[in-house]
Structures are given as C-alpha cells and as structure tokens.
Amino acid sequence: MPPVPGLSRRRILAGAGAAAAPLLLPARVFGAGDRIVFGVIGVNGQGLADMSSVKNQVAAVCDVDKNHVTRAVERLGGKAEGFGDYRKLLERKDIDAVIVATPDHWHALITIDACKAGKDVYCEKPLTLTIAEGRKMVEVARAQKRIVQTGSQQRSGKDFLLACELVRNGRIGKIQKVLVGLPGANFKGPPVPDSEPPAYLDYDFWLGPAPKRPYNEKRVHYNFRFFWDYSGGQMTNFGAHDIDIAQWGLGMDESGPVAVEGTGTFHPEGWFEVTQSCRVTYTYADGVQLIVGQGQKDIPGNVTFIGTDGEIHVNRSKITSKPEEIVKQPLKEGDVRLYESRSHMGNFQDCVRSRKLPICDVEIGHRTATVCHLGNIAIRTGKKLVWDPKTEQITNDKEAAAMISRPYRAPWTL
Structure with missing residues (x-):
C-alpha cells in the first residue's frame, strides 16, 4: 500500500x-x-x-x-x-x-x-x-x-506519532474516516449571581478584548472555557488535542476540511453556553470524514482512524489496532517518517536555538483551531458550511462567514 x-x-x-x-x-x-x-x-x-x-x-x-x-x-x-x-x-x-x-x-x-x-x-x-x-x-x-x-x-507523544505514521504509510488501507470523542462539559454548577470583582483581580484587564459584562465568579479562571466570549467548550479544549492528531494523521497540517455540519445540545437551564453534547461531521476534499462526538455512544474517546484494512485507536496511555498485527509490525526503511519530538517544551527550546520550525508550529495550531471553530460555528448556526481551506472563508452563508472573526472591545485591536 x-x-x-x-x-x-x-x-x-x-x-x-x-x-x-x-x-x-x-x-x-x-x-x-x-x-x-x-x-x-x-x-x-x-x-x-x-x-x-x-x-x-x-x-x-x-x-x-x-x-x-x-x-x-x-x-x-x-x-x-x-x-x-x-x-x-x-x-x-x-x-x-x-x-x-x-x-x-x-x-x-x-x-x-x-x-x-x-x-x-x-x-x-x-x-x-x-x-x-x-x-x-x-x-x-x-x-x-x-x-x-x-x-x-x-504531538510529542510516541504513541500518537506511531499512529499517524502507520496511517500515513497505508497500514490500515485507504483511510475512510476518523472518530474523535470529546469529554462532557465539566462546569461545576449551579450558577451564582453577578457580583463585584474581588480586589485581587483586575477584572477589566481579564476581560481585555472581550465584551464588557458584570463580574461572575463562574465565568472566570477555569470556567472561562464554558462561555463563547472567551472560549469554545470541549470542542476547542480537548479538540485542540485530538482533532490535532486527526489532522496530523490525514496530512492536513496546512489545510483542512471542505464541508462541515453538526448539531449540539445545551444545558437546559443555561448554566453555561457551550455544548453539553454534539456531533459534527467534517468532509475533506478526498471524501474522508472526520466525525467529532461529545456524548455519542458510537464514538470512543480520543482518536480512532478507520481504513479499508483496519483500525487504529490511540490515547495518552496506549495504542491499539484491529487487527492487532498493525501496531506490532515495525515501520520499514523507506517508510514515511514524521517530525519526532519526545518533549514538547524541549522541542520548543531546541527550535529557539536552531530557528527551525517546531513540531506544532503556529500554522499547524491555527489549522487545528480552525477545524474546532468551524465545528462550533456549524452547531451554532445549524447550517451545513462550505469551507475553502485556501482562502480560509466560509463561502455559502454570510451569517456563518461573519463568525470567523469578532470585534474587539476598545481600546484593544488585532
């Protein structure tokens, strides 16, 4: 292969x-x-x-x-x-x-x-x-x-590297789809009323470019990730890890999908704004699908690559495959090898010295975050989106296209 x-x-x-x-x-x-x-x-x-x-x-x-x-x-x-x-x-x-x-x-x-x-x-x-x-x-x-x-x-984990190298070398045959399973929203409720910010917190500076609103202790520090003004929920939190591996395995570090559609559910009492559960399907130009699920019984946690000849599942503790021989057979001389790093911070420091691009360079991080953001935009608009990864524009819907950026609160500007 x-x-x-x-x-x-x-x-x-x-x-x-x-x-x-x-x-x-x-x-x-x-x-x-x-x-x-x-x-x-x-x-x-x-x-x-x-x-x-x-x-x-x-x-x-x-x-x-x-x-x-x-x-x-x-x-x-x-x-x-x-x-x-x-x-x-x-x-x-x-x-x-x-x-x-x-x-x-x-x-x-x-x-x-x-x-x-x-x-x-x-x-x-x-x-x-x-x-x-x-x-x-x-x-x-x-x-x-x-x-x-x-x-x-x-990216600096050996099992994730191996999984992506095996996929890139055709060990599971022609890749058909990738499954990414996200955890649930771990917001600790119930909500509390707005209040005056504590004296030790410069709340206006904490808000920075985000819209002005009253202080609420359930929106700051760890909880920021459950509100759209500051983050994107588990789609951007854990998605930035596992969707990143999907992109790496698919060879899409400098590109992305061409179509996105999805649905989500939200907390019935509005304790937080981001999804409680979701299912998003991304389609790439070659027909491969990336399916991201939160609270979906048919989608296991972390990353699963599925091809015509087998499957590979990888998380932070292990890598497995069906059939088992896929992960047991070593790569051969001449096989595709990907950028290897054994320490993410160590790789950064090596690159500060050498001036070579790091394993998760800003362009790669941007492309992965883009996939995450497109999923949230599809959920929030309820529309199937057509995405051009070259121009980085949503081409079929003005409402959705406007959501690729947001105004900054004065005096902050991008």
Missing part, C-alpha cells in the same frame, strides 16, 4: 532532522548550553504546570490575579519579578521567550505583541478564539521571524 499523500517536503525535512539552514533568525545567538530566559504570562492551572517545566529559567511572571502572581513567585523561590500587565514583562530585554497560558481570548494579542517585542512564544492550546486571529498570528510570527509553538503536546 503506498503512503498516504499530504506530507509536504518541508514537514518531511523537519521530521528527518535534515541539516537545512535555520528558517528564522534569533533575537540572540544561542550556544548549545546557553540558558533560555522565560517569562510566563498566565500562571494558574496549565500556566503553573508549564512554568514548573522551566522553573530554573523563569525571570518573570504575569497575571491579572495578584494571588496567582504571588503564588508563582513563591514557587520560584522569590527569584522572579511579578507583573500585572504583560506589556511590562515584554519590555524586559533579558527575556528570550514567553509562555502564554491565559484564557483563550487573550492568546492572539499577547502572542502577537510578544513576537513584535522579539520574543519566541510557547502558546497554550487552543491557539485562538477565532479563525481570523490565527491567520494574523501566523503572519506576524513569520514577519517577525519568531518561533511559535502551540501547546498541543500530544
């Missing part, structure tokens, strides 16, 4: 570790053992975990919640400077790279400003809140010659 098409020469060279010239110029030249100095913007939850992975290299942290800043500085032994305004952190000339782990609605602006300030960026997933933001992030990263890694870290 010949390899599945869709792997560009650029990605093959990256995966093979070819001795190509660096793609992007550094702000400073790094020696093999030079320490990369980090700033971390957003130091709660995932931000703390990311910070811990480079804790001996962090010079500054930033958060609009003073309690988060205090905790982060303490965990760093009091050796990092704390900020409430990320723009002040970006002014520090000694910082080489920043980690962006804020709510989704801040990812684009901070990443763009960081690139313009000469910093490389590790931006948590999902990369964006809207499709238009992603294209702008790519444009700025390229113009400023910055390394931008998307935090979809399953």
Whole structure:
C-alpha cells in the first residue's frame, strides 16, 4: 500500500532532522548550553504546570490575579519579578521567550505583541478564539521571524506519532474516516449571581478584548472555557488535542476540511453556553470524514482512524489496532517518517536555538483551531458550511462567514 499523500517536503525535512539552514533568525545567538530566559504570562492551572517545566529559567511572571502572581513567585523561590500587565514583562530585554497560558481570548494579542517585542512564544492550546486571529498570528510570527509553538503536546507523544505514521504509510488501507470523542462539559454548577470583582483581580484587564459584562465568579479562571466570549467548550479544549492528531494523521497540517455540519445540545437551564453534547461531521476534499462526538455512544474517546484494512485507536496511555498485527509490525526503511519530538517544551527550546520550525508550529495550531471553530460555528448556526481551506472563508452563508472573526472591545485591536 503506498503512503498516504499530504506530507509536504518541508514537514518531511523537519521530521528527518535534515541539516537545512535555520528558517528564522534569533533575537540572540544561542550556544548549545546557553540558558533560555522565560517569562510566563498566565500562571494558574496549565500556566503553573508549564512554568514548573522551566522553573530554573523563569525571570518573570504575569497575571491579572495578584494571588496567582504571588503564588508563582513563591514557587520560584522569590527569584522572579511579578507583573500585572504583560506589556511590562515584554519590555524586559533579558527575556528570550514567553509562555502564554491565559484564557483563550487573550492568546492572539499577547502572542502577537510578544513576537513584535522579539520574543519566541510557547502558546497554550487552543491557539485562538477565532479563525481570523490565527491567520494574523501566523503572519506576524513569520514577519517577525519568531518561533511559535502551540501547546498541543500530544504531538510529542510516541504513541500518537506511531499512529499517524502507520496511517500515513497505508497500514490500515485507504483511510475512510476518523472518530474523535470529546469529554462532557465539566462546569461545576449551579450558577451564582453577578457580583463585584474581588480586589485581587483586575477584572477589566481579564476581560481585555472581550465584551464588557458584570463580574461572575463562574465565568472566570477555569470556567472561562464554558462561555463563547472567551472560549469554545470541549470542542476547542480537548479538540485542540485530538482533532490535532486527526489532522496530523490525514496530512492536513496546512489545510483542512471542505464541508462541515453538526448539531449540539445545551444545558437546559443555561448554566453555561457551550455544548453539553454534539456531533459534527467534517468532509475533506478526498471524501474522508472526520466525525467529532461529545456524548455519542458510537464514538470512543480520543482518536480512532478507520481504513479499508483496519483500525487504529490511540490515547495518552496506549495504542491499539484491529487487527492487532498493525501496531506490532515495525515501520520499514523507506517508510514515511514524521517530525519526532519526545518533549514538547524541549522541542520548543531546541527550535529557539536552531530557528527551525517546531513540531506544532503556529500554522499547524491555527489549522487545528480552525477545524474546532468551524465545528462550533456549524452547531451554532445549524447550517451545513462550505469551507475553502485556501482562502480560509466560509463561502455559502454570510451569517456563518461573519463568525470567523469578532470585534474587539476598545481600546484593544488585532
């Protein structure tokens, strides 16, 4: 069976570790053992975990919640400077790279400003809140010659790599469809009334470009992901991981589907805005379907590739196949090999030094986020969408087409 098409020469060279010239110029030249100095913007939850992975290299942290800043500085032994305004952190000339782990609605602006300030960026997933933001992030990263890694870290997992390589090499025959199973909405209710924001939180800055509305403790910090103003629910939360693997296996890192349709259900009492369950079908130009399900009995969790000669299922703990021999037979010399990384943050730092594109480059993160956003747009409009992955436009419906971007609250602009 010949390899599945869709792997560009650029990605093959990256995966093979070819001795190509660096793609992007550094702000400073790094020696093999030079320490990369980090700033971390957003130091709660995932931000703390990311910070811990480079804790001996962090010079500054930033958060609009003073309690988060205090905790982060303490965990760093009091050796990092704390900020409430990320723009002040970006002014520090000694910082080489920043980690962006804020709510989704801040990812684009901070990443763009960081690139313009000469910093490389590790931006948590999902990369964006809207499709238009992603294209702008790519444009700025390229113009400023910055390394931008998307935090979809399953790309650096050995089982996910193997699954995609097996699919690309035709081990399950002609690929027919991919199933992605999403978890349910883990919003902790019931809702509470609006109130005054706590003194330790700069709530207006937390909102940033999002619409102005009264403070509610069930909409901030972890719960931001359940409201459309700031995120896209589990479609963009876990979808940014598992849809990303589907895109990788299909060879669609620089493209996407051509049609999308879906339905969803919502909390009967409106505790949160995003889906409680959903089913979305994406169709690619070659007829392959990606079916994303939340609360769908026929769709297992994580990622399942289905072909004419077998199936491969992969999650964070294991990879299995039907028949079992598919995953037991090693790849041969001459088979397609994909970009390999054993550490997502390590790969980012390697690329900061080498100036080669990282395993989940900003363009890849943008394309994956686009698939997630298209699913939510299809659900919210109730329409079948026609998508042009080259022009990045919805071509058959004006209402849906308008949803690829959103206005920013003044004074913020993209």
